[in-house]
Amino acid sequence: MTILPAVSVRAAALGTVLFFAALCAASLSVGVSDLSTVDGTEALDTLLISRLPRTLAVILVGAGLAIAGLIMQTLARNRFVDPGIGGTEQSAAFGILLATLVWPAASILEKMVVATLTALAGTAAFLLLVRRLPPTQPYLMPLFGLIYGGVISAGVTFIAWQMDLLQYLDIWMNGDFSGVLRGRYELLWLAALLVALAWWFADALTIASLGKDASLGLGLDYERMVQAGLAAVALLSAMTVVVVGMIPFVGLIVPNLVSRLRGDNLRGSLPWVALGGAGLTLGCDVLGRLLRYPYEIPIGTILGTVGAALALWLLAERHERG
Template identity: 40%
Template sequence: MKLRYLLILLIILSITSLFVGVSSLSILNIFNLSEYEMQILMASRIPRLVSILIAGAGISICGLIMQQLTRNKFVSPTTAGTMDAARLGILISILLFGAAGLLQQLIFAFGFALLGTYVFMKILDKIRFQDTIFIPLVGLMFGSILSSISTFFAYQFDLIQSISSFLHGDFSLIIRGQYELLYVAVPVIALTYFYADRFTVAGMGEDFAKNLGLNYRQVVNIGLMLVALVTASVVLTVGVIPFLGLIIPNIVSIYQGDNIKKNLSHTAVLGAVFVLACDIIGRLIIYPYEVSISLTVGILGSAIFIYLLMRRQKHGI
């Protein structure tokens, strides 16, 4: 899997994304756009493209970190309750503060996502039957409990429509002034490169990491904080994007191995390419309407997930 080919594909899809939509924009007139067309490009298409790139790369890297730290290829923000916990945090912030601002919602989403992921990690420590498939099933059940709690309180306080908006990932409402919170994820993604080698060592187990002089608990906690912050910003801005953090790291590891520092760039670019492709398909399939990103990623992602399960059964990896 050559990185330069992924980058070329990313550039092609990015350019395509800018000129696909209800409002007709032609790449042939890029240097002769009207004021209205320029407004569409600057206020809608470019913010949407940037949010897709950040969300796709961010959630994919979160999945890579979680899989490394848990030593389980089927753990991700979707299968560990991280996204469900972030959604619960957003609901709690709305209940406590009414018209809570984005910063308050981000703080609560981050706190609950971190707490939910930490609880999931503690559950793993207590489970003796460490089967590769069993662990994410526990995470899915844990996430379902958190989701049920969110739904219960949302019905109780007539907030079901508000909380439902965070359930389905959707880029159609992304415009200038409503996506900038995603920039929080950019320095966090950069930090993963700094800690990549430590995450790799931590993924070899606590005893092995300590023998090499690594502060295992500190590294794990930093990894969980990075995952929680990126997940919270994506869920708050875009909504839940299922399977992304699960399938992209697995595809990369099949071709690149398990060195996290080596895989970071490939994971980030492939995640962005995958989300971009799904978004373009969602906009074209029932044009001039569009299918939400959670639906297109969910359908393609579930098919890839089934393939990965069958591949593991056949090859044992």
């Protein structure tokens, strides 16, 4: 396939930015309390304490997960993995469960540290295991990842069931932004830092996608790149699971879509991956707030549905192109 002509790319870019701005406005205005009917200070309070933090949290999580997916795809050299497929998020959930069990008084930050460590271990094990898969069979890796994540998730469920913590578990397993308020999401700003870092190292990441030999030949310390990338993926996933719970598919779909439109030179395309992740997540969050208004459908459910459809389309399209 050829990259789309410049004019339509520019139009698509402008469209994306405008659409994103509209989504932000929608996210700030949609909610149970109608901002136009309450008086000024109350409206401002609602905006600052609830709506704005929620919108920011969605943007940070969406951008962070899309970048985590991109990094993971680069490290695994396979377009069909992301932190949800490959056990990262499930391992993070295991970490939170562990922290809750052995250290009940742990703060959210401390839980995140534990979750990051287990996510790191889970993802590193995944990447080690998939090295044995034949590179000629790209679909084996996501298949293996789904089973791998499923096994971890089953283990987590079993322990939670034994310890009578199943209700808690649901909070981490199905992402939901409805609990986000000022003071409860600020940890997520770390995602902005990591996205910026990823952009700083965009050229090195693109070279890493050419493989270990090409990276070494160009003087890149490949092992250190892999370690840094793993750490970023684990951190991004862990903070998401700790603050809002698992969110599927963003890391899988967005890098694939952007690759089609903007190519794989990450210096140019990485900002679009971040923006696309934020846009998709925000769109699904607003949808979840509107569909059963004034009730909410958790974003994990919405993205599970929308994401599955998009992922199937991506797979079918790729198959057609051979």
